[in-house]
Amino acid sequence: MPAAVLIVDDEKNILLTLSQSLQLAGYRTELASSGQVALDVVSARPVDAVLMDVKMPDMDGLTVLAKLTALKPDLPVIMMSGHGTIDTAVKATQLGARDFLEKPLARDRLLVALRNALKHQAAMEELQELRAQLGRFDMVGGGPAMQRIFSLIQRTAPSEGRVLITGENGTGKELIARALHQHSKRKGGPFVKLNCAAVPHDLIESELFGHEKGAFTGAVSVRRGKFELAHEGTLFLDEIGDMPAAMQSKLLRVLQEGELERVGGAETLKVDVRVIAATNKNLEKEIAAGRFREDLYYRINVVQIHSPPLRERREDLPDLIDTFLREACAKNGRRPLALSPDALAVMSAYDYPGNVRELRNLVERLAILCEGPVVSRTDALELLPRGRPLPPMPEPTVGGDAPPVAPPAAQAVPAAEPAASAGGWKPRVDQTFREQVEDAEREIIQRVLAHTHDNVTEAARILDLERGHFYKKMKALGLRRGQSEA
Numbered sequence: 367m368p369a370a371v372l373i374v375d376d377e378k379n380i381l382l383t384l385s386q387s388l389q390l391a392g393y394r395t396e397l398a399s400s401g402q403v404a405l406d407v408v409s410a411r412p413v414d415a416v417l418m419d420v421k422m423p424d425m426d427g428l429t430v431l432a433k434l435t436a437l438k439p440d441l442p443v444i445m446m447s448g449h450g451t452i453d454t455a456v457k458a459t460q461l462g463a464r465d466f467l468e469k470p471l472a473r474d475r476l477l478v479a480l481r482n483a484l485k486h487q488a489a490m491e492e493l494q495e496l497r498a499q500l501g502r503f504d505m506v507g508g509g510p511a512m513q514r515i516f517s518l519i520q521r522t523a524p525s526e527g528r529v530l531i532t533g534e535n536g537t538g539k540e541l542i543a544r545a546l547h548q549h550s551k552r553k554g555g556p557f558v559k560l561n562c563a564a565v566p567h568d569l570i571e572s573e574l575f576g577h578e579k580g581a582f583t584g585a586v587s588v589r590r591g592k593f594e595l596a597h598e599g600t601l602f603l604d605e606i607g608d609m610p611a612a613m614q615s616k617l618l619r620v621l622q623e624g625e626l627e628r629v630g631g632a633e634t635l636k637v638d639v640r641v642i643a644a645t646n647k648n649l650e651k652e653i654a655a656g657r658f659r660e661d662l663y664y665r666i667n668v669v670q671i672h673s674p675p676l677r678e679r680r681e682d683l684p685d686l687i688d689t690f691l692r693e694a695c696a697k698n699g700r701r702p703l704a705l706s707p708d709a710l711a712v713m714s715a716y717d718y719p720g721n722v723r724e725l726r727n728l729v730e731r732l733a734i735l736c737e738g739p740v741v742s743r744t745d746a747l748e749l750l751p752r753g754r755p756l757p758p759m760p761e762p763t764v765g766g767d768a769p770p771v772a773p774p775a776a777q778a779v780p781a782a783e784p785a786a787s788a789g790g791w792k793p794r795v796d797q798t799f800r801e802q803v804e805d806a807e808r809e810i811i812q813r814v815l816a817h818t819h820d821n822v823t824e825a826a827r828i829l830d831l832e833r834g835h836f837y838k839k840m841k842a843l844g845l846r847r848g849q850s851e852a
């Protein structure tokens with residue numbers, strides 16, 4: 367069956383011309399003269415791709431695009447505009463458009479964009495299908511830390527044991543929770559999530575347990591809570607360390623007895639729910655400070671899975687970057703980008719305070735902004751937050767005693783330019799002398815730490831600094847050690 371393309375434009379003659387053109391190329395077409403009609407069509411009938419104008423009178427194309435992607439996240443949308451600015455194109459891409467075409471449309475270019483979008487869609491569906499068949503976790507990482515996590519998931523998932531997942535933000539705690547659910551006997555049941563930090567304290571009880579009509583102002587109808595919704599499935603309590611004290615004791619009761627009452631309700635409801643909790647806090651410290659109940663901690667912490675920060679498992683970076691790059695290129699309808707070894711070295715030396723989430727966003731930005739087919743070292747340097755990117759260190763010589771090779775001037779990061787490239791040197795007006803010196807010191811220390819794989823003793827030795835002094839310097843410059851010292 368030919369693919370169905372929905373064309374959205376307020377100009378009738380454009381709708382008709384495009385429709386004819388696409389029909390000649392073998393597509394079925396649906397026409398919508400406004401954003402609202404487009405939304406109605408997509409809600410009512412299956413559509414394989416959308417071709418939409420940006421400028422429309424009632425609802426502009428970008429607004430419709432945002433609504434469409436919320437409605438059907440996987441539906442490929444190609445935007446077109448006669449007044450296309452780079453800003454609009456970037457915004458459209460960020461909102462999930464697969465491509466951006468300038469009017470008047472060249473027929474060939476339109477057909478290529480459409481073919482690519484549909485091909486990409488088919489490939490993504492195939493990938494999802496394969497992943498489901500293989501029963502693999504949707505997680506990347508071949509290093510020892512991830513392997514430990516996979517093995518824990520495999521052993522823990524089939525049990526009914528409660529799991530506490532710990533780790534910094536963006537390290538993949540939710541993915542672990544989902545993998546536990548997908549590999550449990552409850553996988554046919556619901557996976558329900560509540561972020562305890564995101565709900566106002568006075569609403570959290572009704573979020574968890576639901577409420578009866580009239581239980582409080584605003585409770586206009588009966589509402590089932592997350593526990594009820596997760597019946598025969600898994601409830602993922604994210605940021606459990608932020609749960610208010612009063613709620614902690616109520617939660618404890620449900621965990622002990624499997625029973626609850628809706629807010630304002632008298633009936634006791636029985637629920638069968640496996641709870642998986644996650645936190646970025648040190649709950650033992652929270653207990654010591656009197657902010658978290660010890661008995662609740664033991665209830666939720668039958669098995670603990672720790673997800674280490676990305677800077678402690680840099681060995682996973684190549685796989686993660688490769689996966690995210692492929693996904694982001696496919697999502698943005700462009701050919702897969704290759705990563706040069708220099709770019710990988712730069713990206714591997716950064717410490718990712720936002721962990722895998724930050725890496726994913728950075729790579730997505732690369733897929734949008736990188737112009738050539740290969741991500742160069744300069745692309746990577748431009749991508750990383752200022753002052754943090756690091757040029758690659760020369761490989762340590764094995765068994766030889768050749769002096770360390772100084773990186774060529776062109777490799778210097780912007781902050782170090784004054785010292786490194788006398789020819790192209792320009793005075794910096796945006797930083798004081800002291801700030802420039804600190805930037806240079808920070809860069810030297812980061813380079814050496816990257817070179818020694820975060821072995822502080824070795825780094826201090828290379829720089830001929832006393833270890834204690836080196837630590838103090840790191841602290842003063844706001845640097846943290848990414849990996850334990852050997």
Ligand SMILES: Nc1ncnc2c1ncn2[C@@H]1O[C@H](COP(=O)(O)OP(=O)(O)OP(=O)(O)O)[C@@H](O)[C@H]1O
Pocket residue numbers: 504505506507533534535536537538539540541542604646722723726
């Ligand atoms: N091992 C991994 N493989 C692939 N993607 C990953 C991995 N770990 C994390 N991600 C991706 O990183 C992002 C953050 O992951 P996730 O939301 O699971 O982290 P989190 O620790 O629960 O974060 P937070 O504490 O902020 O809620 C998501 O886009 C997720 O898909």
